[in-house]
Amino acid sequence: MRWAVALFSIAFLTNAAPAAELLPPVVKVGVLTDMSGPFADQVGAGSVAAARLAVEDFQREGAGFSVEILQADHQNKPDVGLAAARRWLDVDGVSAIVDLPNSAVALAVANLMRERDRVALASSAMTSELTGKSCAPTTVQWVSDTWAQGRGLARSLAAEELKRWYFVAVDYALGAALERDATTALAEAGGEAVGSFRHPLGAGDFSSPLLAATGSGAQVLALANTGADLINAIKQASEFGVAGKMTPAALFIQLSDVHALGLEATQGLRLVTGFYWDRDERTRAFSRRFAAVMNGRMPTEDHAGVYSALLAYLRAVRDARTVAGGEVVAAMRRAPIDDPLFGPTQLRRDGRAVHAMQLYEVKKPGESRYAYDYYRLVATLPGEQAFRPENAGGCAPTQPRQ
Numbered sequence: 001m002r003w004a005v006a007l008f009s010i011a012f013l014t015n016a017a018p019a020a021e022l023l024p025p026v027v028k029v030g031v032l033t034d035m036s037g038p039f040a041d042q043v044g045a046g047s048v049a050a051a052r053l054a055v056e057d058f059q060r061e062g063a064g065f066s067v068e069i070l071q072a073d074h075q076n077k078p079d080v081g082l083a084a085a086r087r088w089l090d091v092d093g094v095s096a097i098v099d100l101p102n103s104a105v106a107l108a109v110a111n112l113m114r115e116r117d118r119v120a121l122a123s124s125a126m127t128s129e130l131t132g133k134s135c136a137p138t139t140v141q142w143v144s145d146t147w148a149q150g151r152g153l154a155r156s157l158a159a160e161e162l163k164r165w166y167f168v169a170v171d172y173a174l175g176a177a178l179e180r181d182a183t184t185a186l187a188e189a190g191g192e193a194v195g196s197f198r199h200p201l202g203a204g205d206f207s208s209p210l211l212a213a214t215g216s217g218a219q220v221l222a223l224a225n226t227g228a229d230l231i232n233a234i235k236q237a238s239e240f241g242v243a244g245k246m247t248p249a250a251l252f253i254q255l256s257d258v259h260a261l262g263l264e265a266t267q268g269l270r271l272v273t274g275f276y277w278d279r280d281e282r283t284r285a286f287s288r289r290f291a292a293v294m295n296g297r298m299p300t301e302d303h304a305g306v307y308s309a310l311l312a313y314l315r316a317v318r319d320a321r322t323v324a325g326g327e328v329v330a331a332m333r334r335a336p337i338d339d340p341l342f343g344p345t346q347l348r349r350d351g352r353a354v355h356a357m358q359l360y361e362v363k364k365p366g367e368s369r370y371a372y373d374y375y376r377l378v379a380t381l382p383g384e385q386a387f388r389p390e391n392a393g394g395c396a397p398t399q400p401r402q
Helices: 001-013 045-060 078-092 101-118 148-157 173-188 207-214 227-239 255-260 281-293 299-321 325-333
Strands: 026-033 066-073 094-099 119-120 163-172 192-199 220-224 248-252 270-273 337-339 343-347 356-364 373-383
Touching: 026 045, 026 299, 045 066, 045 094, 078 094, 078 101, 078 270, 094 101, 094 325, 094 373, 101 119, 101 173, 101 270, 101 325, 119 299, 119 325, 148 173, 148 220, 148 248, 148 356, 163 207, 163 325, 173 220, 192 255, 207 227, 220 227, 220 299, 220 373, 227 248, 227 255, 248 255, 248 337, 255 281, 255 343, 255 356, 270 373, 299 325, 299 343, 325 343
Parallel strands: 026 066, 026 094, 094 119, 163 192, 163 220, 220 248, 248 270
Antiparallel strands: 270 356, 337 343, 356 373
């Protein structure tokens, strides 16, 4: 009898799935974000709240497993972000990391997740390298990227004969990529960059580049920065009366930035985004739920991206019955996603989530009818036009290391 039991045990173990591929009773997801730095209003506590709303909605569907949300502040330092990610993987058994604002942090963490065969949901990271040369079968980039932002604005404004641009860019990966992608599209449309200024993260004084921009003969002031830097640049541009001489264009601005600045300073600003809270009934329904737990604040596109990317991930885990990163992302790709916040979405093999993008203009103060009524829709950009073609990014994903 003992011999028979031993044979049965050997046969069972031989046919069992590898331990790394088993679905745990609790799927743990880390929200790696900026809680106190220049991007805290865009992401931060709001990203954690959005993740919890996604879990709440997923659990209503009858998941078969529970979900635990962890959070950490990467302080916009790749080494700090990597340390938090490693701790989550080695100690807490985290299966996915979501949010990842700051391109340098996102690239570093995405590479680690590829090595561990776990999923990086880079919903707030903007570098297009995540779906280019640094792509991985375990990386998903949900909301937007520098290619979509830069080219979307450049092509749209060039069509209005606004073809001479002056760039003010933050001096790290995000700013360089935004300026590069916008400049390329501008040149293709017959335009040119007549000047450029790079500033460090956390800059306070933009008087020098703003004066240079107004004297350059440029038609467009292109701001290739975000967060507190962008807010300071727009505030000072308004004080200097730049908007009356040039068309301001923000290559990566969030609703929280416009709210902080007010419509007097931001009116007429052009921007591209994949989510606006007041676009339709589904976006408004989510945004009201978000505001209820965030003291009346409406969500940014990054907050929406955390919700949508995480909900799609959890559904794929349920369908694939595993937390193995490559298998879960493959499950996310199998069918178009009817996303309530971004519309029909298809995940490509390079990790790019493709959906429509919108071109907006910030309203004048007298045009706003209620709180957070800030944007006027100018045009909708279909996903196949908004994002870089899959064969143009240089993506050659390698298999996760087991």
